Amino acid sequence: MSDPVNVVIIGAGFGGLSVARRLSKAPLQITLIDRCNYHLFQPLLYQVATAGLSPADIAWPIRSIVRHQANARVLLGEVNAIDTDHKIVSIDGDSVAYDYLVLATGVRHAYFGNEEWAKYAPGLKQIEDATAIRRRILMAFERAEMETDIEERKRLLTFVIVGGGPTGVELAGALVELARKALVADFRRIDPHQARIIIVEAGNRVLPSFPVRLSQFAERSLEGLGVEVRLGAPITWCDAQGVIVNKERLDAATILWAAGVAASPAGKWLGAQCDSAGRIRAAADLSVPGFPQVYAVGDTVTINDGDGKPLPGIAPVAKQQGRFVARMIETDINKDKSPPAFRYRSAGNLATIGRKSAVIDFGVVRLTGRLAWWIWGFAHIYFLISMRNRVIVTIQWLWSYFTFQRGARLITGEDE
Amino acid sequence: MSDPVNVVIIGAGFGGLSVARRLSKAPLQITLIDRCNYHLFQPLLYQVATAGLSPADIAWPIRSIVRHQANARVLLGEVNAIDTDHKIVSIDGDSVAYDYLVLATGVRHAYFGNEEWAKYAPGLKQIEDATAIRRRILMAFERAEMETDIEERKRLLTFVIVGGGPTGVELAGALVELARKALVADFRRIDPHQARIIIVEAGNRVLPSFPVRLSQFAERSLEGLGVEVRLGAPITWCDAQGVIVNKERLDAATILWAAGVAASPAGKWLGAQCDSAGRIRAAADLSVPGFPQVYAVGDTVTINDGDGKPLPGIAPVAKQQGRFVARMIETDINKDKSPPAFRYRSAGNLATIGRKSAVIDFGVVRLTGRLAWWIWGFAHIYFLISMRNRVIVTIQWLWSYFTFQRGARLITGEDE
Numbered sequence: 001m002s003d004p005v006n007v008v009i010i011g012a013g014f015g016g017l018s019v020a021r022r023l024s025k026a027p028l029q030i031t032l033i034d035r036c037n038y039h040l041f042q043p044l045l046y047q048v049a050t051a052g053l054s055p056a057d058i059a060w061p062i063r064s065i066v067r068h069q070a071n072a073r074v075l076l077g078e079v080n081a082i083d084t085d086h087k088i089v090s091i092d093g094d095s096v097a098y099d100y101l102v103l104a105t106g107v108r109h110a111y112f113g114n115e116e117w118a119k120y121a122p123g124l125k126q127i128e129d130a131t132a133i134r135r136r137i138l139m140a141f142e143r144a145e146m147e148t149d150i151e152e153r154k155r156l157l158t159f160v161i162v163g164g165g166p167t168g169v170e171l172a173g174a175l176v177e178l179a180r181k182a183l184v185a186d187f188r189r190i191d192p193h194q195a196r197i198i199i200v201e202a203g204n205r206v207l208p209s210f211p212v213r214l215s216q217f218a219e220r221s222l223e224g225l226g227v228e229v230r231l232g233a234p235i236t237w238c239d240a241q242g243v244i245v246n247k248e249r250l251d252a253a254t255i256l257w258a259a260g261v262a263a264s265p266a267g268k269w270l271g272a273q274c275d276s277a278g279r280i281r282a283a284a285d286l287s288v289p290g291f292p293q294v295y296a297v298g299d300t301v302t303i304n305d306g307d308g309k310p311l312p313g314i315a316p317v318a319k320q321q322g323r324f325v326a327r328m329i330e331t332d333i334n335k336d337k338s339p340p341a342f343r344y345r346s347a348g349n350l351a352t353i354g355r356k357s358a359v360i361d362f363g364v365v366r367l368t369g370r371l372a373w374w375i376w377g378f379a380h381i382y383f384l385i386s387m388r389n390r391v392i393v394t395i396q397w398l399w400s401y402f403t404f405q406r407g408a409r410l411i412t413g414e415d416e
Numbered sequence: 417m418s419d420p421v422n423v424v425i426i427g428a429g430f431g432g433l434s435v436a437r438r439l440s441k442a443p444l445q446i447t448l449i450d451r452c453n454y455h456l457f458q459p460l461l462y463q464v465a466t467a468g469l470s471p472a473d474i475a476w477p478i479r480s481i482v483r484h485q486a487n488a489r490v491l492l493g494e495v496n497a498i499d500t501d502h503k504i505v506s507i508d509g510d511s512v513a514y515d516y517l518v519l520a521t522g523v524r525h526a527y528f529g530n531e532e533w534a535k536y537a538p539g540l541k542q543i544e545d546a547t548a549i550r551r552r553i554l555m556a557f558e559r560a561e562m563e564t565d566i567e568e569r570k571r572l573l574t575f576v577i578v579g580g581g582p583t584g585v586e587l588a589g590a591l592v593e594l595a596r597k598a599l600v601a602d603f604r605r606i607d608p609h610q611a612r613i614i615i616v617e618a619g620n621r622v623l624p625s626f627p628v629r630l631s632q633f634a635e636r637s638l639e640g641l642g643v644e645v646r647l648g649a650p651i652t653w654c655d656a657q658g659v660i661v662n663k664e665r666l667d668a669a670t671i672l673w674a675a676g677v678a679a680s681p682a683g684k685w686l687g688a689q690c691d692s693a694g695r696i697r698a699a700a701d702l703s704v705p706g707f708p709q710v711y712a713v714g715d716t717v718t719i720n721d722g723d724g725k726p727l728p729g730i731a732p733v734a735k736q737q738g739r740f741v742a743r744m745i746e747t748d749i750n751k752d753k754s755p756p757a758f759r760y761r762s763a764g765n766l767a768t769i770g771r772k773s774a775v776i777d778f779g780v781v782r783l784t785g786r787l788a789w790w791i792w793g794f795a796h797i798y799f800l801i802s803m804r805n806r807v808i809v810t811i812q813w814l815w816s817y818f819t820f821q822r823g824a825r826l827i828t829g830e831d832e
Contacts, residue, residue: 061826073604186479391811405480409472410477
């Protein structure tokens with residue numbers, strides 16, 4: 001009997017996990033490598049940042065997910081380098097040999113060459129980001145309550161969100177509800193109702209990946225909630241006191257970054273062709289040109305859909321790519337005919353704005369408002385991994401829906 | 417109309433909060449000061465440390481708790497000093513005047529003059545302690561999975577708990593279940609079943625605040641679960657590699673401190689008479705001798721019960737003391753006859769050991785085993801503050817009960 005074929009998957013997000021699960025019955029040895037011990041349901045991370053959910057409500061140990069998958073093992077560690085000549089991945093001084101390699105390492109926020117802004121304007125990708133942002137938001141209200149200077153108090157109650165994509169819109173909607181509903185009776189000196197929440201977006205509309213009509217709905221809906229939306233407003237400066245947009249200084253104690261992403265260094269490890277955001281330019285079958293038996297999925301990769309537009313960096317794309325790559329590997333091992341090029345089948349693009357307001361693009365059908373919001377909620381609960389999390393998130397949401405309260409309003413960790 | 421009487425309460429634990437709530441209808445201005453923005457249900461903190469519950473499941477924003485109490489305000493900050501001559505409390509550069517002052521500042525762990533052990537053997541009092549301990553415990557298993565050296569792997573799978581009081585016993589029971597039930601199918605190289613969990617206790621029995629028969633039951637019950645219990649084993653050394661007890665070196669990667677507490681510096685701020693653990697020696701009516709209109713409650717204070725034994729540092733004592741002090745303040749303001757000396761009415765002393773095993777001392781009646789465990793569970797859910805938390809903790813527990821899994825197995829934060 002020959003040695004089993006080794007499939008190494010780097011990253012246990014939606015893409016990587018979907019490769020591993022699809023290969024659960026295959027006669028392979030799968031190694032799943034991640035820096036974290038959990039798979040994170042990133043679409044709801046903004047709710048952790050705005051005190052609605054706990055981290056464990058939207059995260060599961062990777063080991064538990066594949067515990068009954070005998071052909072899979074999990075390694076917790078950080079990849080330092082990949083040697084494609086010898087087919088070896090180096091992690092924390094250790095090394096793992098592969099026959100097939102899948103890069104599913106996702107993205108981090110990018111500051112377009114202004115990386116020093118990171119400390120003033122944190123982004124939202126990991127659990128630690130979310131709890132640090134939660135701390136900043138809640139501390140801003142606490143500091144405002146202690147502050148006697150009126151101007152400084154205004155600054156403390158001003159929140160600037162940079163970027164009008166889904167994350168920015170969701171954060172703004174959640175933040176305005178936090179201030180105007182959950183916190184409003186809790187303070188004695190300040191009126192959280194007077195908090196200013198401002199979205200600054202460089203482009204000419206929010207939710208640019210959606211049809212124009214839905215962007216317009218989202219903009220009106222945000223304004224109805226009390227969010228200030230500034231379009232055509234690229235940020236040109238950022239410091240501890242606030243930001244500058246369109247030459248206007250906005251004094252703000254809390255700045256949140258939802259503006260841009262850069263792929264993890266997976267492309268660099270290989271020396272593969274990447275786009276300006278560091279995403280690997282993969283072939284139509286998601287293989288990495290020039291590197292046999294290496295594939296890339298999810299946010300690590302950039303490929304176009306049928307119309308020549310790049311696919312959005314969302315969970316369904318990553319999952320479908322993962323399943324496709326699993327099939328590629330199986331057919332390659334079995335010397336079967338390999339599947340045709342990857343084709344994304346959209347089941348709809350969703351974004352929520354706030355209580356009873358969301359937008360959904362089903363292609364032909366487009367929904368806005370209350371119905372879209374309920375569909376958004378059910379879809380997100382459905383896609384959570386375990387029944388326990390579904391039940392707990394449902395309860396947290398129902399409780400928030402009826403009481404307008406937030407269940408995880410904890411200031412934890414060290415002050416920066 | 418004269419200025420309202422100012423009652424300043426330092427600490428929003430069980431004691432301080434109970435003073436504030438009992439005075440909710442009184443014509444007073446209450447200021448509740450805490451370093452954290454939440455009230456913590458400390459009796460279940462060990463479940464956060466062992467990945468069973470999320471921090472937000474057992475914590476509530478203090479502001480929310482008193483939101484409808486018009487005579488109360490909350491300040492988030494750290495007390496630096498108290499000027500009893502001018503009746504002023506200093507917090508973070510600010511100052512608050514009081515007519516009545518209540519010290520409810522609780523305890524921290526103490527290392528009996530070996531404070532450098534703190535970094536090797538963290539204790540469990542705050543949420544940050546719990547998530548740091550959770551990280552250590554889960555990382556020990558992860559490192560063992562990566563380790564090839566057999567001796568080092570054994571060390572990584574050895575957990576020493578210093579102290580056999582309720583916290584030590586509860587931690588040991590939860591840890592052995594985590595290793596032998598929740599983690600057992602999740603690793604490929606190591607067998608978590610072989611994890612060694614050792615309680616080292618300087619005294620001659622575990623749970624020394626309980627009757628001897630219950631201590632013996634707890635010891636047998638722990639041993640039945642697979643915990644090694646070492647009695648008459650004071651710790652004499654502690655470092656990154658392990659501990660020394662009774663001249664024997666125990667190599668252990670994870671050491672948890674549940675051995676001793678010291679009161680917060682509240683006594684020192686005043687210059688009041690304290691016992692060796694820093695607890696204020698209060699009068700029978702919980703006033704601090706020599707400091708008019710100053711009271712102390714909960715773990716900040718030491719007073720004896722009717723039999724001359726010191727009262728235990730548990731939630732019911734703190735709550736009853738809080739209510740008593742509230743009455744003292746009211747009668748003093750109204751120039752009524754002040755109540756007689758504080759008398760603790762025990763409703764029972766509980767400790768859980770592990771699945772279906774607990775001990776309860778009701779005074780005359782003593783319970784052990786399964787019935788005690790169910791009572792322990794219902795009592796703890798009953799005493800959680802909000803209905804939301806009761807529902808969520810119940811679901812987490814039922815899920816753990818039936819699946820043997822843990823719902824919050826996340827490694828978060830920075831590695832030390």
